[in-house]
Amino acid sequence: MRPAGPLLVLLLAAGPAGAWEGGPHRIMTRAALASLPAARLAAFGSELNALAETYCMLPDYYAAMLHYGFRAPRPAPQSLDEAVPYCLRPDREPVHSAAWDRRDDLASLLFLYERILDALRHRRPAEAARYAGVLAHFLEDSLSPPHVVGQPPDVHAALEKRIPPLSLAGRSPRLAGAGVVPAAEAILNRLYAAADINRGNMPALLQAHARKDQNAIAALCFEPARAAAELVADSLYTLLEFAAR
Numbered sequence: 001m002r003p004a005g006p007l008l009v010l011l012l013a014a015g016p017a018g019a020w021e022g023g024p025h026r027i028m029t030r031a032a033l034a035s036l037p038a039a040r041l042a043a044f045g046s047e048l049n050a051l052a053e054t055y056c057m058l059p060d061y062y063a064a065m066l067h068y069g070f071r072a073p074r075p076a077p078q079s080l081d082e083a084v085p086y087c088l089r090p091d092r093e094p095v096h097s098a099a100w101d102r103r104d105d106l107a108s109l110l111f112l113y114e115r116i117l118d119a120l121r122h123r124r125p126a127e128a129a130r131y132a133g134v135l136a137h138f139l140e141d142s143l144s145p146p147h148v149v150g151q152p153p154d155v156h157a158a159l160e161k162r163i164p165p166l167s168l169a170g171r172s173p174r175l176a177g178a179g180v181v182p183a184a185e186a187i188l189n190r191l192y193a194a195a196d197i198n199r200g201n202m203p204a205l206l207q208a209h210a211r212k213d214q215n216a217i218a219a220l221c222f223e224p225a226r227a228a229a230e231l232v233a234d235s236l237y238t239l240l241e242f243a244a245r
């Protein structure tokens, strides 16, 4: 799902941003990474910080490069040619956030899972971290509340800036499945279930927006943000475990 042009312009005006603004993506990604075993995270080498700071924004950077000539901060890819392998599937469909079509979304997850695993197994940490950043963005954007039901840009933007401090401390990451395909299917099922909860909470979120109740908005955005961070954590944990076998 590509961000609408006017929305992207609006968000870029405040700095490179996307469905969630950059800050929330970084908060969710950092929370996910912090919950993984250090011995496994070592497979990302010196790219770990770039994953949480820059690569988790790659799909937004790609869209902004494509439409507005945006120059992404290093070490993100600096040209469309360099960004395409991470942000477009071989069938040229963009990998950004869920399309809410199971076949399509499973194709996106498998595209990312297979490339992350291959890069980890062949000790290409920069490539693994870039694909992992796109995976994080995909899962996080998909659980951004306004993404599950279309909202006007002003509401959309207002609802995505809010995310309270987030931590998965005390939670152990879980193997998502016994192999790449079952793991991707299980993560997709969890993503769809969390999106259903988002849909149910949308009336309350819109009411909070109407009365400008920022605390209520933040509270309603907390659970989807935590769910997204858990999906990122379990996806990466599973792939890091597979790569270590």
Ligand SMILES: [Zn+2]
Pocket: 003, 018, 019, 020, 059, 060, 096, 097, 137, 141
């Ligand atoms: Zn995005």
